[in-house]
Amino acid sequence: MKRVVNLYRTSIGKKIIMAISGFVFVAFVIVHMLGNLKIFYPAHEGVYKIDVYGEFLRTVGYPVFARGQVLWIFRITLIGLALFHIWSAIVTWLMSRSARPIKYKVVEPVASTLASRTMRIGGVVIAVFIIFHMLNLTTGDIFPGGQFEHGAVHDNMLANFSVWWVTAFYVIAMLFLGLHLYHGVWSAFQTLGVSNPKYNSWRRGLAWFVAILVTAGNIAIPLAILMGKVH
Ligand code: HEM
Numbered sequence: 001m002k003r004v005v006n007l008y009r010t011s012i013g014k015k016i017i018m019a020i021s022g023f024v025f026v027a028f029v030i031v032h033m034l035g036n037l038k039i040f041y042p043a044h045e046g047v048y049k050i051d052v053y054g055e056f057l058r059t060v061g062y063p064v065f066a067r068g069q070v071l072w073i074f075r076i077t078l079i080g081l082a083l084f085h086i087w088s089a090i091v092t093w094l095m096s097r098s099a100r101p102i103k104y105k106v107v108e109p110v111a112s113t114l115a116s117r118t119m120r121i122g123g124v125v126i127a128v129f130i131i132f133h134m135l136n137l138t139t140g141d142i143f144p145g146g147q148f149e150h151g152a153v154h155d156n157m158l159a160n161f162s163v164w165w166v167t168a169f170y171v172i173a174m175l176f177l178g179l180h181l182y183h184g185v186w187s188a189f190q191t192l193g194v195s196n197p198k199y200n201s202w203r204r205g206l207a208w209f210v211a212i213l214v215t216a217g218n219i220a221i222p223l224a225i226l227m228g229k230v231h
Pocket of ligand 1: 075
């Protein structure tokens with residue numbers, strides 16, 4: 001245990017935490033996106049597939065666990081990991097800044113990409129997005145689309161994304177998420193020791209794949225609704 005704590009104190013230890021929690025988030029956003037794509041299924045006998053899916057999330061584990069219990073375990077795990085991820089990012093940033101208090105006079109953008117340069121601002125945008133997203137589609141406290149109804153996932157999504165600025169906000173946030181995922185997946189492998197140049201092409205390929213899949217899938221939903229393509 002002491003060795004784990006000592007490792008966490010180092011900058012590489014924090015990067016390992018960011019990499020592992022990052023992989024959990026990648027798995028979550030892919031599964032979440034696949035679930036949300038059910039919005040494109042037409043209703044069967046008056047029931048929307050996405051509403052059934054929403055209900056499944058609330059009842060998973062029943063009757064061993066009470067309704068919503070497994071979902072809460074999952075939420076708490078995700079929140080804990082997110083706090084660790086953000087905390088580790090802030091501390092490594094502060095550590096690298098104090099290791100070099102005087103800024104480089106000439107900044108060489110050779111090894112940096114748009115994705116790597118937007119990691120910090122992207123992280124802030126994603127954090128703001130998640131808070132807004134919860135208040136918007138989970139609790140309905142911020143719901144500019146009209147009346148929020150608990151459990152009516154399909155109708156809530158339609159009302160929500162018919163408001164142009166809500167859709168615009170989601171689209172912008174998803175573009176930042178895509179950049180964050182691209183650089184995150186790429187550097188997580190580096191942190192975990194897969195840095196041999198002979199693996200670079202598949203690392204890059206996987207990073208592109210995850211980023212494009214999640215961004216395109218997630219952007220398609222609000223845009224299709226705003227354009228009136230989902231009924
Ligand atoms: C356009 C993209 C997205 C759409 C349309 C969307 C849609 C939704 C909907 C409808 C819910 C409520 C589900 C229910 O009440 O059963 C939800 C919950 C949630 N979403 Fe998203 N989501 C999107 C992107 C994201 C992203 C990128 C993240 C994380 C980075 C995320 C994280 C969450 C979380 C943590 C919950 C709460 C689950 C819960 O506590 O019940 N979502 N989302």
